[in-house]
Amino acid sequence: MAQVLTQKYVVGADDFAAAGAASAAVKKTLKQLSFPVDFIRRTSIAMYEGEINMVIHGGGGIASVEIYEDCVKITLADTGPGIPDIEQAMQEGFSTATDSIRELGFGAGMGLPNIKKQSDEFEIISEIGKGTKLTITLNANS
Amino acid sequence: MKLEQIMEVLEAKVCTDAAFDDIEILAACGSDLMSDALAFGENKGLLLTGLNNPQCIRTAEMMDINCVVLVRGKEPDDALVTLANEKEIVVMRTDYSMYTSCGLLYSAGLSGGDIS
Ligand SMILES: Nc1ncnc2c1ncn2[C@@H]1O[C@H](COP(=O)(O)OP(=O)(O)OP(=O)(O)O)[C@@H](O)[C@H]1O
Ligand SMILES: [Mg+2]
Numbered sequence: 590m591a592q593v594l595t596q597k598y599v600v601g602a603d604d605f606a607a608a609g610a611a612s613a614a615v616k617k618t619l620k621q622l623s624f625p626v627d628f629i630r631r632t633s634i635a636m637y638e639g640e641i642n643m644v645i646h647g648g649g650g651i652a653s654v655e656i657y658e659d660c661v662k663i664t665l666a667d668t669g670p671g672i673p674d675i676e677q678a679m680q681e682g683f684s685t686a687t688d689s690i691r692e693l694g695f696g697a698g699m700g701l702p703n704i705k706k707q708s709d710e711f712e713i714i715s716e717i718g719k720g721t722k723l724t725i726t727l728n729a730n731s
Numbered sequence: 732m733k734l735e736q737i738m739e740v741l742e743a744k745v746c747t748d749a750a751f752d753d754i755e756i757l758a759a760c761g762s763d764l765m766s767d768a769l770a771f772g773e774n775k776g777l778l779l780t781g782l783n784n785p786q787c788i789r790t791a792e793m794m795d796i797n798c799v800v801l802v803r804g805k806e807p808d809d810a811l812v813t814l815a816n817e818k819e820i821v822v823m824r825t826d827y828s829m830y831t832s833c834g835l836l837y838s839a840g841l842s843g844g845d846i847s
Contacts, residue, residue, distance in 0.1 A: 633794075695764065696764065703770040
């Protein structure tokens with residue numbers, strides 16, 4: 590399967606207003622490459638939720654996106670506090686977000702479960718004090 | 732329902748430059764928490780929210796939502812309007828609360844798309 594292109598973005602945690610810019614750029618690229626609309630939406634939603642998590646929980650990180658002819662692989666890696674209990678974090682409604690995060694529009698505890706739902710392959714690795722790495726793959730014809 | 736009619740029902744004011752005469756909205760969702768909208772707002776054309784920051788526009792962008800209505804009389808933040816203009820997403824503001832705004836639109840025939 591031929592790789593079409595790779596993109597890398599630095600996702601900073603200091604500018605909340607700019608959060609989502611990487612996902613927006615990927616969405617634009619996928620549109621230019623004429624991927625199906627539904628696939629682009631799924632990919633954008635999943636990446637955006639992951640990007641926001643990196644900003645609000647992970648202290649920022651790196652988003653790497655590999656675009657193939659019929660799928661996209663996204664890796665979001667941060668060097669934040671890590672997730673103590675991944676199973677719990679994956680549950681709908683579980684959130685450690687503070688009121689100040691909720692005032693910014695996040696903290697429903699819906700992000701991770703939704704990323705999993707949108708993705709065809711989903712892997713999350715996290716180590717306390719080291720960081721979190723989320724790797725997802727979305728197939729265009731699934 | 733046409734955006735024009737939504738504007739009338741909510742007595743809303745438009746805050747962006749994009750034209751919207753022809754935009755037809757088939758269903759709407761309302762939330763102040765964006766992940767809630769991102770998880771349940773599939774195939775909605777309209778997002779009602781009290782969240783006055785650019786992330787409501789990012790959310791709309793990711794979901795292919797054409798219009799965001801800011802409820803409770805909020806004057807949209809400049810960065811929100813700038814991003815919406817860049818993405819050609821229509822932003823309106825209404826003085827009605829979230830509950831009343833949703834109720835008015837629902838009574839006027841705009842469904843949430845989740846019950847038939
Ligand atoms: N990158 C990360 N680094 C550290 N903790 C994380 C990270 N991503 C998620 N978490 C933890 O997992 C929890 C659940 O994440 P999830 O995205 O499902 O919900 P949320 O971000 O709290 O709220 P929402 O996504 O609905 O806005 C978070 O509250 C946080 O404790
Ligand atoms: Mg989240």
